[in-house]
Amino acid sequence: MSRLVFKRFSSTVTIKSAPSKAHLHAILPDSTFPHGYQLTGIHAGVKKVAGVPDLGIILSTSKHPTSAAACFTRNAFKAAPVVVSEDVLKWNEGRARAIVVNSGCANAVTGKQGVDDAWAMAKATNALLPQPGDNETLVMSTGVIGHTLPISKIIAGIQLQAKESSRTLGSDFTAWERTAQAFMTTDTFPKLRSRIFRLNGREYRMAGMDKGAGMIHPDMGPAGTTFSGNRQLHATLLGCILTDAAISPRSLQSALTYAVDRSFNSISVDGDMSTNDTIIVLANGAAAPLVDSNVREIDEETDKDSYEVFKTELTEFAKDLAKLVVRDGEGATKFVTVTVRGAPTYKDAHNIASRISTSALVKTALYGEDANWGRILAATGSIPLTTPSPYAAPPTINPLTVSVTFIPADGSAPLPVLINGEPENVDEVRAKEILQHEDFEILVDLGMGGGPETEAKYWTCDFSYEYVRINGDYRS
Amino acid sequence: MSRLVFKRFSSTVTIKSAPSKAHLHAILPDSTFPHGYQLTGIHAGVKKVAGVPDLGIILSTSKHPTSAAACFTRNAFKAAPVVVSEDVLKWNEGRARAIVVNSGCANAVTGKQGVDDAWAMAKATNALLPQPGDNETLVMSTGVIGHTLPISKIIAGIQLQAKESSRTLGSDFTAWERTAQAFMTTDTFPKLRSRIFRLNGREYRMAGMDKGAGMIHPDMGPAGTTFSGNRQLHATLLGCILTDAAISPRSLQSALTYAVDRSFNSISVDGDMSTNDTIIVLANGAAAPLVDSNVREIDEETDKDSYEVFKTELTEFAKDLAKLVVRDGEGATKFVTVTVRGAPTYKDAHNIASRISTSALVKTALYGEDANWGRILAATGSIPLTTPSPYAAPPTINPLTVSVTFIPADGSAPLPVLINGEPENVDEVRAKEILQHEDFEILVDLGMGGGPETEAKYWTCDFSYEYVRINGDYRS
Numbered sequence: 041m042s043r044l045v046f047k048r049f050s051s052t053v054t055i056k057s058a059p060s061k062a063h064l065h066a067i068l069p070d071s072t073f074p075h076g077y078q079l080t081g082i083h084a085g086v087k088k089v090a091g092v093p094d095l096g097i098i099l100s101t102s103k104h105p106t107s108a109a110a111c112f113t114r115n116a117f118k119a120a121p122v123v124v125s126e127d128v129l130k131w132n133e134g135r136a137r138a139i140v141v142n143s144g145c146a147n148a149v150t151g152k153q154g155v156d157d158a159w160a161m162a163k164a165t166n167a168l169l170p171q172p173g174d175n176e177t178l179v180m181s182t183g184v185i186g187h188t189l190p191i192s193k194i195i196a197g198i199q200l201q202a203k204e205s206s207r208t209l210g211s212d213f214t215a216w217e218r219t220a221q222a223f224m225t226t227d228t229f230p231k232l233r234s235r236i237f238r239l240n241g242r243e244y245r246m247a248g249m250d251k252g253a254g255m256i257h258p259d260m261g262p263a264g265t266t267f268s269g270n271r272q273l274h275a276t277l278l279g280c281i282l283t284d285a286a287i288s289p290r291s292l293q294s295a296l297t298y299a300v301d302r303s304f305n306s307i308s309v310d311g312d313m314s315t316n317d318t319i320i321v322l323a324n325g326a327a328a329p330l331v332d333s334n335v336r337e338i339d340e341e342t343d344k345d346s347y348e349v350f351k352t353e354l355t356e357f358a359k360d361l362a363k364l365v366v367r368d369g370e371g372a373t374k375f376v377t378v379t380v381r382g383a384p385t386y387k388d389a390h391n392i393a394s395r396i397s398t399s400a401l402v403k404t405a406l407y408g409e410d411a412n413w414g415r416i417l418a419a420t421g422s423i424p425l426t427t428p429s430p431y432a433a434p435p436t437i438n439p440l441t442v443s444v445t446f447i448p449a450d451g452s453a454p455l456p457v458l459i460n461g462e463p464e465n466v467d468e469v470r471a472k473e474i475l476q477h478e479d480f481e482i483l484v485d486l487g488m489g490g491g492p493e494t495e496a497k498y499w500t501c502d503f504s505y506e507y508v509r510i511n512g513d514y515r516s
Numbered sequence: 517m518s519r520l521v522f523k524r525f526s527s528t529v530t531i532k533s534a535p536s537k538a539h540l541h542a543i544l545p546d547s548t549f550p551h552g553y554q555l556t557g558i559h560a561g562v563k564k565v566a567g568v569p570d571l572g573i574i575l576s577t578s579k580h581p582t583s584a585a586a587c588f589t590r591n592a593f594k595a596a597p598v599v600v601s602e603d604v605l606k607w608n609e610g611r612a613r614a615i616v617v618n619s620g621c622a623n624a625v626t627g628k629q630g631v632d633d634a635w636a637m638a639k640a641t642n643a644l645l646p647q648p649g650d651n652e653t654l655v656m657s658t659g660v661i662g663h664t665l666p667i668s669k670i671i672a673g674i675q676l677q678a679k680e681s682s683r684t685l686g687s688d689f690t691a692w693e694r695t696a697q698a699f700m701t702t703d704t705f706p707k708l709r710s711r712i713f714r715l716n717g718r719e720y721r722m723a724g725m726d727k728g729a730g731m732i733h734p735d736m737g738p739a740g741t742t743f744s745g746n747r748q749l750h751a752t753l754l755g756c757i758l759t760d761a762a763i764s765p766r767s768l769q770s771a772l773t774y775a776v777d778r779s780f781n782s783i784s785v786d787g788d789m790s791t792n793d794t795i796i797v798l799a800n801g802a803a804a805p806l807v808d809s810n811v812r813e814i815d816e817e818t819d820k821d822s823y824e825v826f827k828t829e830l831t832e833f834a835k836d837l838a839k840l841v842v843r844d845g846e847g848a849t850k851f852v853t854v855t856v857r858g859a860p861t862y863k864d865a866h867n868i869a870s871r872i873s874t875s876a877l878v879k880t881a882l883y884g885e886d887a888n889w890g891r892i893l894a895a896t897g898s899i900p901l902t903t904p905s906p907y908a909a910p911p912t913i914n915p916l917t918v919s920v921t922f923i924p925a926d927g928s929a930p931l932p933v934l935i936n937g938e939p940e941n942v943d944e945v946r947a948k949e950i951l952q953h954e955d956f957e958i959l960v961d962l963g964m965g966g967g968p969e970t971e972a973k974y975w976t977c978d979f980s981y982e983y984v985r986i987n988g989d990y991r992s
Contacts, residue, residue, distance in 0.1 A: 117894065149890065149915070185891075400987070404987035418661065463627075512886070
């Protein structure tokens with residue numbers, strides 16, 4: 041961690057630069073990717089800098105039907121690509137074979153023109169599919185709000201892929217990497233991960249890409265759903281997960297909704313929810329050998345065991361992708377896990393973890409490497425618990441059962457700072473030692489009962505000078 | 517506004533220093549203060565720097581009964597002075613004659629010792645009253661959380677006032693000013709205001725002091741109340757208003773609750789709610805001439821007209837005091853009024869104004885003097901509207917009826933940036949001109965009907981490098 045010292049009025053300030061993130065880009069070129077996908081990332085001209093990928097195209101070329109599911113922002117100002125993708129999923133009843141994404145312009149608050157442009161992107165991409173029929177393409181955009189897309193450049197970029205001579209679609213590492221690059225805005229590295237999992241003795245693959253560094257505090261749900269009740273909501277986060285497993289559309293949506301709540305909806309960079317947040321998953325069944333002409337799709341009703349395995353794999357993979365966003369949080373120098381347990385319900389634990397994770401005072405203290413548990417408590421107590429019924433008073437936190445512990449990530453001894461409402465005589469040297477690490481965990485135990493199923497985790501970063509610099513300058 | 521330029525990585529950053537706040541301290545020594553109060557601010561030794569006032573004592577010496585009312589933090593971790601003051605108000609049924617306040621230590625999360633200490637402060641102060649009886653003293657503390665008070669120093673400080681030789685209690689300007697100084701923590705100037713008002717042809721006075729610069733986003737209610745439903749809550753704000761009017765305890769509480777909702781509960785510096793937030797009002801009837809032995813107290817039931825006049829005066833005065841806190845917000849370079857109108861209810865308008873006022877992205881854009889209305893919209897749409905009944909779906913914002921306008925404070929023409937969901941072709945030069953002012957207003961009209969009574973105002977500041985510096989270093 042390099043340091044830069046400068047004079048500010050009469051005080052000397054140490055600015056910590058964000059740690060190098062090069063190691064996070066360490067996905068190996070020999071990674072295994074899911075079968076049956078062709079993809080590319082190209083420079084279409086949405087961004088000004090020549091050569092920078094700003095348009096990503098993903099096609100499923102599987103011979104089996106491809107299931108699709110998505111979670112979209114719950115913001116009242118849903119961007120045009122969100123509106124269009126919701127429509128596509130609904131009309132196709134959970135079947136879709138392609139995704140088109142652009143960075144550099146969010147196509148949000150762009151009226152009727154915006155919706156027309158999003159449809160035009162979808163249709164042009166759809167024409168690239170093997171045996172194209174009615175539209176089966178989902179759309180995502182990220183970037184500045186309130187500007188219309190340079191749609192002719194985008195359409196021209198898409199149409200280049202139709203010609204043999206200019207076609208860059210592929211399935212090798214470079215194709216995946218360039219597609220991941222096309223998602224990026226203020227991200228400092230492309231976010232691409234893959235994993236292999238086994239189900240009923242057979243091997244499947246999933247790969248995922250996402251983007252996001254600021255305006256990150258998603259609250260996403262299936263198309264048409266309303267707010268989850270997580271009121272301190274708030275990013276542009278875009279992502280997609282592609283797998284060669286086969287699963288029914290309805291079960292794919294159930295698994296994704298569960299996974300997103302415990303991954304992308306449990307991260308915060310700045311507490312601001314975007315108009316464009318979207319996570320899409322495609323499952324194309326291409327892992328099945330071609331001789332197996334009747335692939336049976338996993339379904340939560342008919343094969344609960346397989347469904348649970350898939351759901352768990354998807355959730356863990358989604359957490360990995362979500363954490364990358366926090367690691368790359370604008371100006372972030374810390375990666376902090378906030379765990380809340382002993383709450384009456386999972387939702388209460390999740391709400392409190394969210395509140396701690398978005399507190400400007402907690403986040404500046406993390407930047408200052410100060411084990412300021414008073415701020416953590418103030419945040420914990422600042423939101424009401426949920427009411428079990430509209431006619432009952434909500435339960436209240438008993439300060440005398442609350443404990444707070446700092447847990448280092450290196451496996452050394454945890455440091456309790458408050459036990460059952462009584463401040464510990466904290467070893468400040470040890471506290472500083474833990475907080476100087478890039479990674480650590482804050483554990484808040486409310487001591488109100490509630491088993492392991494009510495425990496919630498949130499992943500957050502600190503609030504730095506660099507965050508102010510990025511967001512005081514950048515128009516998002 | 518001085519500017520300081522420094523190099524940060526490869527980019528050049530301009531740091532704007534907070535504007536000088538000397539002019540805000542411009543309360544004139546010949547101000548008129550309410551009759552019947554004796555007060556002082558002294559250095560008791562809670563703070564390390566010698567001579568800095570850290571203990572304030574306020575006594576009502578009126579011959580009439582003194583009514584008291586208060587609004588306290590709704591945080592689950594109420595500090596010991598809050599618990600004690602709630603008890604005193606309850607047992608005395610809204611009568612109290614003294615206030616004792618210390619800065620430098622919040623006496624929060626301090627267990628039984630904390631409560632004993634708060635009681636000890638109250639009782640020692642109570643002994644200073646003319647004809648002291650059962651305890652009629654309210655307590656407030658602000659400063660670091662999790663440390664116990666240096667109680668023997670505080671008691672010694674209070675007891676100095678009992679001796680004629682060391683007594684500094686008075687009613688002149690210096691007494692008021694030193695008391696206001698005793699409230700200060702990271703405040704850059706003491707916050708003291710006074711006003712004269714007329715009621716039924718007679719002249720009355722009120723004076724008020726408050727403190728707060730960070731951990732400011734109060735949600736306060738009368739003793740024993742639960743959350744207001746303002747979920748983005750979150751400061752230490754301490755204040756007191758002293759008047760020589762006579763009003764019944766019950767009506768004083770009603771008027772204060774109304775006033776606090778529209779003043780102190782409508783400001784945000786950093787979105788963090790404190791464990792200590794407290795606003796106390798005393799009304800001692802000392803304006804009445806001594807010959808008038810049966811002063812009739814204003815009461816909302818028996819004399820609604822007088823009550824309404826008093827309530828309006830109190831509300832406007834509370835707004836003045838509340839705004840001083842935002843002006844002195846940690847690192848603040850801007851003072852921004854956020855107005856939301858056209859919402860279905862006042863609560864919805866207040867919730868949205870609060871969300872905009874706490875958005876890190878909006879606040880960094882304000883610091884960057886960037887008319888980034890996309891961030892304002894994203895914040896506006898990120899919280900659900902309230903549900904009229906537990907069984908009805910909440911109404912939703914229609915993006916096509918929403919308008920956003922920047923209004924300069926100098927009376928020049930407002931700048932609409934979004935009209936009925938359609939982005940305007942904004943004159944960026946004019947936008948920059950407005951945002952370069954220290955003061956301006958952001959008006960969001962949801963266009964969902966709702967008359968003037970549903971309009972809500974919030975006062976907020978920007979998010980600067982200086983905020984990060986203050987809170988990365990200071991343990992509050």
